[in-house]
Amino acid sequence: MTARAMKPGAATDAAGAADDADRFHALLAAFEGRPAATDGRAKDVVNEPMIRHWCEAMGDANPAYTGPDAIAPPTMLQAWTMGGLSGHADRSSSYDELFALLDGAGFTSVVATDCEQEYLRPLRPGDAITFDAVIESVSPRKTTKLGTGHFVTTRMDVRVDGELAGTHRFRILKYAPAARPEAKPAAQRPRPVINRDNQGFWDGVRDHKLLIQRCTSCATLRFPWLPGCNACASPDWDTVEASGAGTVFSYVVMHHPAFPAFSPPYAVALVELAEGVRMISNITGVPYDEVRIGLPVQLEFLRVDDALELPVFRGSEG
Numbered sequence: 062m063t064a065r066a067m068k069p070g071a072a073t074d075a076a077g078a079a080d081d082a083d084r085f086h087a088l089l090a091a092f093e094g095r096p097a098a099t100d101g102r103a104k105d106v107v108n109e110p111m112i113r114h115w116c117e118a119m120g121d122a123n124p125a126y127t128g129p130d131a132i133a134p135p136t137m138l139q140a141w142t143m144g145g146l147s148g149h150a151d152r153s154s155s156y157d158e159l160f161a162l163l164d165g166a167g168f169t170s171v172v173a174t175d176c177e178q179e180y181l182r183p184l185r186p187g188d189a190i191t192f193d194a195v196i197e198s199v200s201p202r203k204t205t206k207l208g209t210g211h212f213v214t215t216r217m218d219v220r221v222d223g224e225l226a227g228t229h230r231f232r233i234l235k236y237a238p239a240a241r242p243e244a245k246p247a248a249q250r251p252r253p254v255i256n257r258d259n260q261g262f263w264d265g266v267r268d269h270k271l272l273i274q275r276c277t278s279c280a281t282l283r284f285p286w287l288p289g290c291n292a293c294a295s296p297d298w299d300t301v302e303a304s305g306a307g308t309v310f311s312y313v314v315m316h317h318p319a320f321p322a323f324s325p326p327y328a329v330a331l332v333e334l335a336e337g338v339r340m341i342s343n344i345t346g347v348p349y350d351e352v353r354i355g356l357p358v359q360l361e362f363l364r365v366d367d368a369l370e371l372p373v374f375r376g377s378e379g
Contacts, residue, residue: 088162089211092199093197093199094196095155096193097155098192098217099193100193101193101194103189103191104144106187107141108186112134112186119134131186135178139178139217159199159213163210164235168210168236169235172233173231176232178229181225181226181228190221190226193218197216197230198213199211207234210234217231248322249321249366250369258288261286261300262286265302267370269362271302273338274298276290276292276293277295278293284338305359307358308358309330309344309376310354311330312330312354314326314328314352328344342372347377351376357376359374360372
């Protein structure tokens with residue numbers, strides 16, 4: 062195994078950058094242990110309406126959260142300390158100074174990453190919450206997919222009548238956004254698989270015709286194309302051209318996951334043709350959220366790119 066030698070200039074630059082990062086982290090680490098909030102007071106006592114709203118939002122029907130002996134869900138711990146849109150007046154200057162230092166170094170973006178909670182006693186309606194918060198740690202410089210920055214962890218101690226009820230650690234990443242990758246060329250729409258069993262269908266699409274197979278023995282129409290009749294098993298068939306009229310028999314709206322060459326949300330429908338067979342296609346002409354079962358549609362041909370044209374169905378907004 063061989064190793065590549067680093068150019069002297071590159072090694073010097075890397076060492077200098079590491080030294081700068083270490084010196085900056087030493088400035089940040091000086092904030093560890095400083096208060097982030099002192100003598101904070103919840104704007105509301107623990108109360109039944111907030112508990113009810115929380116449980117409804119979370120779908121939590123635990124009977125412990127209702128009735129005369131109700132307790133608050135433990136995971137509401139942080140909710141009682143939030144300041145709302147007006148915020149709290151008890152945040153310390155240290156927290157603002159730390160953020161100003163990070164902003165000044167280019168770490169201007171912020172994202173919450175995780176939290177940890179410890180529950181020491183249940184909270185009950187009527188409890189008045191007080192809290193203190195401390196800047197617990199600031200990490201060395203880290204590189205993530207979002208960008209390079211520092212993780213800042215604060216710890217909040219929540220009390221009732223001076224008794225510690227729980228702790229809440231909240232961690233964020235203050236980072237400089239990574240450079241966006243160069244835009245990739247637009248993805249190509251997937252190509253249909255054309256074989257000897259469906260070649261005639263795609264030949265019809267090329268000529269702007271929607272062809273349906275018809276069994277020459279029992280006259281049963283079939284779609285998609287098959288090598289034999291599924292009613293009488295005859296291998297003999299011819300085609301009829303669809304009128305193009307149809308209705309939406311069923312549909313889905315695709316939101317996620319995103320596939321290359323498709324821009325969600327979009328509607329995919331099972332269309333029942335006037336001839337009685339059904340086929341899957343996209344619906345055009347109406348917004349995705351206005352597609353409905355029974356919606357009248359009409360065949361049209363969509364030019365996707367120079368090499369591909371597809372049958373789709375245009376809905377009527379009226």
